[in-house]
Amino acid sequence: MVQSVIVIGAGITGVATAEWLRRAGVAVTLVDRIEPGAPEQASYGNAGLLARCAVVPTAEPGLLGKVPKMLLSSDAPLFLRWRYLPRLLPWLVPFLKNSRPQRMAAISQTLAVLTGDSVDQHLALAAGTPAENYIKTGDYMFYYRDKSAFEHDSLSTQMRRKLGFDYEELDRATLTKLDPKLSERYQYATRFTDHGWLSSPADYVAALADFFVQSGGKFVSGEVAAIEGNSVKLHDGQVLQADKIVLAAGAWSASLARKLGQRPFLESERGYHLFLKNPSYMPSCPFMVTDAKFVVTPMRDGLRCAGIVEFAGLNAPASDAPIRLLKKRIREVYPDLTWQSEETWMGHRPSTPDSLPHLGPIKTAPNVICAYGSQHLGITIGPRLGRMAADIVLGKKVNMDISALDPDRFA
Ligand SMILES: Cc1cc2nc3c(=O)[nH]c(=O)nc-3n(C[C@H](O)[C@H](O)[C@H](O)COP(=O)(O)OP(=O)(O)OC[C@H]3O[C@@H](n4cnc5c(N)ncnc54)[C@H](O)[C@@H]3O)c2cc1C
Known part of the structure; x- marks a missing residue:
């Protein structure tokens, strides 16, 4: 009978895991070196997208070319x-191998189970x-330059439809009724209903963590140096048992897992946002700009433009070029938009070569349950991943086949 659990990492995955375990009556200690919801x-x-229809893996067929x-x-x-590049190669090779069409179909099916009820x-x-x-809650749209660009993207859209995420096609006239300030550049769109988004992801995670603590959960501030047996050692000398x-430490999980004998294939897919505060105009729902591959989300204090993939590891400082690109791209979407101030940000997506998270016990340390690697979809699937991690901890049956998420699958 499990009575006490330590959860390492207070991002969406760790906070959700901790809260589900607390609700099950377990004494939970959540540990992080920063406050939940910090930059x-x-x-x-x-x-902030709750991207139910995001079933297409990052390594799409044809990517290599x-x-x-x-x-x-x-x-x-x-x-x-x-x-x-030399440090990226051991991850990049299996990543590219996963772009084969058969792999894409299998991965998409697992993703659909993870995202479907998000x-x-x-x-x-x-x-x-x-x-x-x-x-x-509301719609999520994909904006295309024109109908032929939409047709060119047919593999992804067919995949979504096949897995139960149906959509409506919108021509320019219908689209501009919904988004009247949209530039001429975008002539076509698809609309997926029954989606959702967070009006402030950081405040959301902080509010969940506050609730966890106010309801009897414990938060310990500190950086974990190692896990040994049933103990977690912090850099400041504290030992928790x-x-x-x-282990829900996002993109930083690999170094702790490696010390336990695991060989995790986890890479930081760095991403960026440009947050336009108090803009002159806000669309009514989030959308993906398909030719530029970034998402525009109406949030509480402004418009967030987020996307970009950069490979440079966990320690390199943020680059300027991705932010320049986002600024240029949002102008192509809304040429007349003005705003009062802006914030820029770089963060680390915890990504595996097959776009699927690591969930379950580590073979060489079975009392340690992995819950990390949710790549571009960590906000979407965080509560589900946390719930399943809690079920695994408690020895309960998990409500999906998790063999594809085995943390030792690349060993
Ligand atoms: C630009 C961008 C846009 C995105 N858009 C979306 C989106 O619209 N929808 C979506 O679903 N997903 C999106 N994602 C992905 C999503 O943000 C992540 O997958 C998700 O936040 C990962 O959550 P996590 O809890 O696993 O990790 P994190 O939120 O990174 O949390 C990990 C925590 O572990 C802590 N930690 C690490 N090591 C230690 C240690 N040794 N000791 C103590 N604490 C430690 C860290 O301090 C951190 O607080 C986006 C990502 C980016 C970068």
Whole structure:
């Protein structure tokens, strides 16, 4: 019978895990070196989308052919610090192998189970807490230059439809009724209903963590140096003990897992946001700008433009070029937009080569449960991942086949 659990990492995944365990009557200690919702975590600055239909893995078929051209163009949403390439290769090779069509189909099916009920999972986690005020429900759109660009994207759209995420096609006239300030550049769109987004992801995570503490959960501030047996050692000398330990440290999970004998394939897919505060105009729902591959989300204090993938590891400082690109791209969407001030941000998506998270016990340390690697979808699937991690800790049956999420699958 599990009575005590330590959860390492207070991003969306760790906070959701801790709160589900607390509700099950477990004594939970949540540990982080920063406050929940602080800018250093990926859960702070993301696009806030509860992307139910995001079932297409990052490694899409045909990607290998596109990458060299993208890396050479300053207008493409992919950046690489070339010195980092040798360190990236062990992750990049299996990542590219996963872009084969058969793999894509299998991965998409697992993603659909993870994302499908994400809005309901958020509503269930946040119900009765101040966090529920940050959940918005509504449409999610994809904007295309024209109908042929939409048809060119047919593999993704067919995949979504096949997995039960149906959509409506909108021509320019219908689209501009919904988004009247949209530039001429975008002539076509698809609309997916029954989606959701967070009006402030950082405040949402902080509100859930506050509720957890006010309801009897414990938060310890400190940086974990190592996990040994049932103990968690912090850099300041503190030692915490519990029956089970959940590792939910996002993109930083790999170094702790490695010390336990695991060989995690986890990379930081760095992403950026440009947050336009008090803009002159706000669209009514979030949308993906498909040619520029970034998301625009109406949030509480402004318009967040988020996206870009940059490979440069966990320690390199943020780059300027991705922010320049986002500024240029949002002008192409709303040429007349003005705003009072702006915030820029870089964060680390915890990404695996097959776009699927690591969930379950580590073979060499079975009392440690992994719950990390949710890549571009960590906000969407965080509450579900946390709930399943809690079920695993408690020895309960998990409500999906999690063999594809085995943390040792790349060993
Ligand atoms: C630009 C961008 C846009 C995105 N948009 C979306 C979106 O619209 N929808 C979506 O679903 N997802 C989106 N994502 C992805 C999503 O933000 C992440 O997948 C998710 O936030 C990961 O959550 P996490 O809890 O696993 O990690 P994090 O939020 O990074 O939290 C990990 C925590 O672990 C702590 N930690 C690490 N190591 C230690 C240690 N040794 N000791 C103590 N604490 C430690 C860190 O301090 C941190 O607080 C986006 C990401 C980016 C970068």
